[in-house]
Every structure is written in C-alpha cells, then in structure tokens.
Amino acid sequence: MxxxxxxxxxxxxxxxxxxxxxxxxxxxxxxxxxxxxxxxxxxxxxxxxxxxxxxxxxxxxxxxxxxxxxxxxxxxxxxxxxxxxxxxxxxxxxxxxxxxxxxxxxxxxxxxxxxxxxxxxxxxxxxxxxxxxxxxxxxxxxxxxxxxxxxxxxxxxxxxxxxxxxxxxxxxxxxxxxxDARAKLLEYLAHRELRERQVLAALEEGPQSTEALVRRIYRDYPKDLHAAAGRTVLAHLLKLANDGRVAREGAEPEARFVLLHQRATTEG
Ligand SMILES: [Zn+2]
Structure with missing residues (x-):
C-alpha cells in the first residue's frame, strides 16, 4: 500500500x-x-x-x-x-x-x-x-x-x-x-426533487409569483433567508420552464408562473 x-x-x-x-x-x-x-x-x-x-x-x-x-x-x-x-x-x-x-x-x-x-x-x-x-x-x-x-x-x-x-x-x-459521499449526494438530489415537487404542488393552485412561492414553501424559515430562497425557487422555475412544464406570464417584477397542463385544461 x-x-x-x-x-x-x-x-x-x-x-x-x-x-x-x-x-x-x-x-x-x-x-x-x-x-x-x-x-x-x-x-x-x-x-x-x-x-x-x-x-x-x-x-x-x-x-x-x-x-x-x-x-x-x-x-x-x-x-x-x-x-x-x-x-x-x-x-x-x-x-x-x-x-x-x-x-x-x-x-x-x-x-x-x-x-x-x-x-x-x-x-x-x-x-x-x-x-x-x-x-x-x-x-x-x-x-x-x-x-x-x-x-x-x-x-x-x-x-x-x-x-x-x-x-x-x-x-x-x-x-x-x-x-459518506454517496449519502450526501443522494440527500442533495432528494432535496432538489422535494423542492421541485413543492413548486409544482403550489402551482397546481394557480399561477404564482416567485415571492408567493417562497412565502409558501419557506414559511418555516427565517425571513432573512427569503431573498436567497427566491433565487432557488427561480432556478426551479427556469428548469421546469426548460422542461416545458411551466411557463412565465408577464414581465418582471410582476411575472407569474403557470403550470402548462393546467393552462391546457382551462383554455382548451
Ligand atoms: Zn461559488
């Protein structure tokens, strides 16, 4: 050795x-x-x-x-x-x-x-x-x-x-x-999957702004973390938009995000 x-x-x-x-x-x-x-x-x-x-x-x-x-x-x-x-x-x-x-x-x-x-x-x-x-x-x-x-x-x-x-x-x-690298990497992957599910679940109830999603998903976290959380939620929304599952409506700062399958059922 x-x-x-x-x-x-x-x-x-x-x-x-x-x-x-x-x-x-x-x-x-x-x-x-x-x-x-x-x-x-x-x-x-x-x-x-x-x-x-x-x-x-x-x-x-x-x-x-x-x-x-x-x-x-x-x-x-x-x-x-x-x-x-x-x-x-x-x-x-x-x-x-x-x-x-x-x-x-x-x-x-x-x-x-x-x-x-x-x-x-x-x-x-x-x-x-x-x-x-x-x-x-x-x-x-x-x-x-x-x-x-x-x-x-x-x-x-x-x-x-x-x-x-x-x-x-x-x-x-x-x-x-x-x-334990494997456990940590699996924990990191599970954490991101959980956040994605939380974002999708919130959007099931209708179009929402990033801020509204943060207030909901991070309600048990201190308020001073909400700005950083907003960037994380935005990262999820952009990934979901790229996957074709979510669309942005309107321009910042009033932009809201909408689930695409929901739009398909209400509009057509
Ligand atoms: Zn860095």
Whole structure:
C-alpha cells in the first residue's frame, strides 16, 4: 500500500452565511503539492497556505468566485506555481474535463460539474477516491444556485455525475469533510426533487409569483433567508420552464408562473 496522500485544509478567515466557517483551501500531496482554491485575497491566508503547502506544483480553481479564486495571483506569484481553471480569465492555463494534474506521486482528475457556475469543476484523487467539490456540495447546508449564472438542470446532472464517480469522502469548498459521499449526494438530489415537487404542488393552485412561492414553501424559515430562497425557487422555475412544464406570464417584477397542463385544461 502506498502512503496515504496528504490532504490538509486551510480555512480562510472569511466566515459568513454562505461561506460557513470560511473558504477551505485544500493542500493535496507534499513537496510538491497541489492547491485547490487559494481562497479570498487575504494576505494572512495566502501566507498560511504557502507556509503549509511548501513547494507548490499547481493551483487549481473549482470556479471563479471571489471567495475561491481571488488569492490565485498572490499565491502564484509567491510560489511560482501555474494556475489552472476550466474557464481561464486571468492568464490561467485551461483545464479540460478529464484532465489529469500531477505533482510528484499525487494526481487529481478534473471533472466538469456545472450548475453553481458554468465553469465549476470538481477534482477526484483516484487512489483514495476523495472528491474535492468546491461549491457544488458543501459540508453543511445546500449549494446556492443563483440564475442566470446558476443552472439547476446542469447542477442536478452534475450531482448525478459525481455520484457515478463513486467517491469516498467529499472535501467541500466550505464546511467539514463529508465522510459518506454517496449519502450526501443522494440527500442533495432528494432535496432538489422535494423542492421541485413543492413548486409544482403550489402551482397546481394557480399561477404564482416567485415571492408567493417562497412565502409558501419557506414559511418555516427565517425571513432573512427569503431573498436567497427566491433565487432557488427561480432556478426551479427556469428548469421546469426548460422542461416545458411551466411557463412565465408577464414581465418582471410582476411575472407569474403557470403550470402548462393546467393552462391546457382551462383554455382548451
Ligand atoms: Zn461559488
């Protein structure tokens, strides 16, 4: 048996409602190491990551959100390591689906997992089957799917794809390691299916605005979550519209959504 791969999280000091304890920067392997998501542009964090990582072969980005990628330039300049991303925007080298990135005896395989963002990637370490999930799966709570950047249909497909990889533990971009990857991915899929059923059930009673759907579906949740919930409900509505099951009536902010089979029975 080869020695287990070193996997160390460094939590960035950017806690918040969406970042949980802060962004997890993952150091994989040793001398040289790979770094996944250098995190926000905080000097103390860049220093902590560099000190712990030692020699860095490459810096990999799960996606272009500030809390994951803003430190890429500083860490790259400090370490001399290349930055790799699915959608290069700041001089990064392009990753493809299935690309292997090697550092010493450690290898990571890039898996395109769009949904949270279109450029989102997860990284599989094939020996331990650890999967680094960025913002596609969090250690706690659910991932934000905020249209139009977020796409729920692609996201659900990506969850199924990650499940098919048969990962062991999930190493998320925020929150603790998830030891049972399969259970968490199934929970995430079930959660989205439940929300879709709730949206459809509410629309059975007639056309409704996103706000009305949120008030109904999230009535047991604190009001300060309702704005974020509205984005999630909109993501469901856009997916259902794309599936031909729901249509939008009117323009924002007065837009309402209607079930298509209901319209067929009342109008024709
Ligand atoms: Zn993100």
């Amino acid at each position: 080869p020695d287990p791969v070193r996997v160390v999280p460094i939590v960035a000091p950017n806690p918040g409602p969406f970042t949980l304890e802060g962004t997890n920067t993952w150091i994989v392997g040793e001398n040289p190491a790979l770094v996944i998501d250098p995190g926000p542009a905080l000097e103390s964090h860049v220093k902590a990551v560099h000190a712990r990582a030692g020699r860095i072969e490459a810096i990999l980005l799960t996606h272009h959100h500030a809390d994951h990628d803003f430190a890429a330039r500083a860490l790259s300049e400090a370490s001399g390591a290349l930055v790799l991303a699915f959608d290069p925007r700041n001089g990064e080298r392009r990753l493809q689906d299935g690309s292997s990135v090697t550092a010493g005896s450690v290898r990571l395989i890039a898996v395109h997992t769009p949904g949270h963002t279109n450029d989102h990637a997860a990284f599989l370490e094939p020996e331990s089957r650890a999967l680094f999930t960025g913002d596609a799966v969090l250690g706690r709570g659910t991932s934000v799917i905020d249209p139009p950047e977020g796409d729920l249909e692609l996201y659900v497909r990506s969850l199924r794809r990650m499940l098919a990889l048969e990962p062991e533990a999930l190493h998320p971009g925020h929150g603790p390691v998830v030891p």
